[in-house]
Amino acid sequence: MPSPQSQSLDVRTALKQGIHLLREAHVPSDTLAAELLLLHVTRRDRTWLYAHPEELLDPQSIESYFALLRRRAAGEPTQHLTGKQEFWGLEFEVTPDVLIPRPETEHLIEVALDRLAVRELRSGRDAKLTGEGLTIVDIGTGSGCIAIALAKELPSAKIYATDVSRAALAIAQRNATRLGFQSQITFLESNLFSAFSEVGARYIVPLHGTQPSPGTSSHQSPLTSHQSPLFDLLISNPPYIGRKETSNLPIEVRDHEPASALYGGEEGYELYGLLIPEAARHLKPSGLLVLELGHDSLPAVRPLLESPQWTNLLVTNDLAGIPRVLSAERT
Numbered sequence: 331m332p333s334p335q336s337q338s339l340d341v342r343t344a345l346k347q348g349i350h351l352l353r354e355a356h357v358p359s360d361t362l363a364a365e366l367l368l369l370h371v372t373r374r375d376r377t378w379l380y381a382h383p384e385e386l387l388d389p390q391s392i393e394s395y396f397a398l399l400r401r402r403a404a405g406e407p408t409q410h411l412t413g414k415q416e417f418w419g420l421e422f423e424v425t426p427d428v429l430i431p432r433p434e435t436e437h438l439i440e441v442a443l444d445r446l447a448v449r450e451l452r453s454g455r456d457a458k459l460t461g462e463g464l465t466i467v468d469i470g471t472g473s474g475c476i477a478i479a480l481a482k483e484l485p486s487a488k489i490y491a492t493d494v495s496r497a498a499l500a501i502a503q504r505n506a507t508r509l510g511f512q513s514q515i516t517f518l519e520s521n522l523f524s525a526f527s528e529v530g531a532r533y534i535v536p537l538h539g540t541q542p543s544p545g546t547s548s549h550q551s552p553l554t555s556h557q558s559p560l561f562d563l564l565i566s567n568p569p570y571i572g573r574k575e576t577s578n579l580p581i582e583v584r585d586h587e588p589a590s591a592l593y594g595g596e597e598g599y600e601l602y603g604l605l606i607p608e609a610a611r612h613l614k615p616s617g618l619l620v621l622e623l624g625h626d627s628l629p630a631v632r633p634l635l636e637s638p639q640w641t642n643l644l645v646t647n648d649l650a651g652i653p654r655v656l657s658a659e660r661t
């Protein structure tokens with residue numbers, strides 16, 4: 331292939347060459363990746379791309395485009411190159427500090443909303459939910475995608491979003507602010523429930539590295555045990571890949587996404603064993619637990635919920651037929 335920088339390229343040719351370069355490198359979804367990278371450098375949308383195949387690209391755009399294609403061919407995820415990923419119809423900033431939101435995680439939101447609506451109907455209230463009176467926690471928020479999607483759907487709910495990673499919380503807070511949900515979500519640095527336990531009260535990660543000042547609102551102050559709420563919904567997509575599976579992971583995941591977001595332990599399902607018993611202590615009676623599962627987690631995780639503390643267990647498959655969401659109600 332001639333050096334792209336040395337020639338002027340139209341949109342159609344640039345796209346064709348990009349797809350070819352990625353295909354040669356065995357990049358999955360090569361056409362989509364080339365399109366997204368070209369859209370990113372030209373700052374255009376897909377309609378423009380296909381409406382103007384003859385338009386000539388400027389040399390700067392060609393250079394940037396081929397530089398990104400080479401990085402993609404070497405294994406960097408497209409989302410790290412464009413800095414964004416869509417989830418639940420919203421655009422999220424992503425960096426190597428957070429897991430790239432996956433489409434299957436949207437099933438968690440669907441299950442949570444369905445089960446909350448059923449709970450309302452059962453109590454004789456209107457199934458149309460605004461989240462009024464609901465307190466929700468998202469454990470391991472990463473980019474904030476779950477907490478923010480719920481904030482969009484349940485504008486009156488009070489939402490807490492936790493993560494053990496301070497760097498991830500900074501991204502989640504940026505996403506909440508850019509999308510306009512910052513006042514609805516409290517972000518907490520927390521190892522599972524440590525921010526809600528007596529000894530483990532932790533501080534909110536301050537926005538832009540500023541320290542919380544005395545007298546600021548509760549979402550900028552440490553939580554103390556007597557402030558720790560009981561939740562109506564506890565939702566989590568915990569790390570669930572086994573360390574023993576590391577060598578089978580695609581390079582995009584293994585070398586570019588944060589280990590703390592990927593690995594749940596040697597087997598993968600270890601974190602559920604810590605999370606589920608604790609969850610029971612932090613949910614209201616009839617409170618809902620909604621968990622994402624790894625492709626083979628169900629046999630290890632379901633028995634943890636087969637106890638008198640839990641009822642109405644439900645397994646929901648993803649579009650590939652994999653048991654993806656396990657949900658249950660606190661008795």
Ligand SMILES: C[S@@+](CC[C@H](N)C(=O)[O-])C[C@H]1O[C@@H](n2cnc3c(N)ncnc32)[C@H](O)[C@@H]1O
Pocket residue numbers: 428429430431432435469470471472473474475476492493494495498520521522523567568569570590591592
């Ligand atoms: C699989 S990622 C999910 C991120 C995001 N919720 C999503 O669905 O895209 C798991 C997240 O849990 C966080 N995490 C790992 N161990 C944790 C722990 N012990 N307590 C709280 N968060 C934890 C990781 O930092 C990571 O952001």
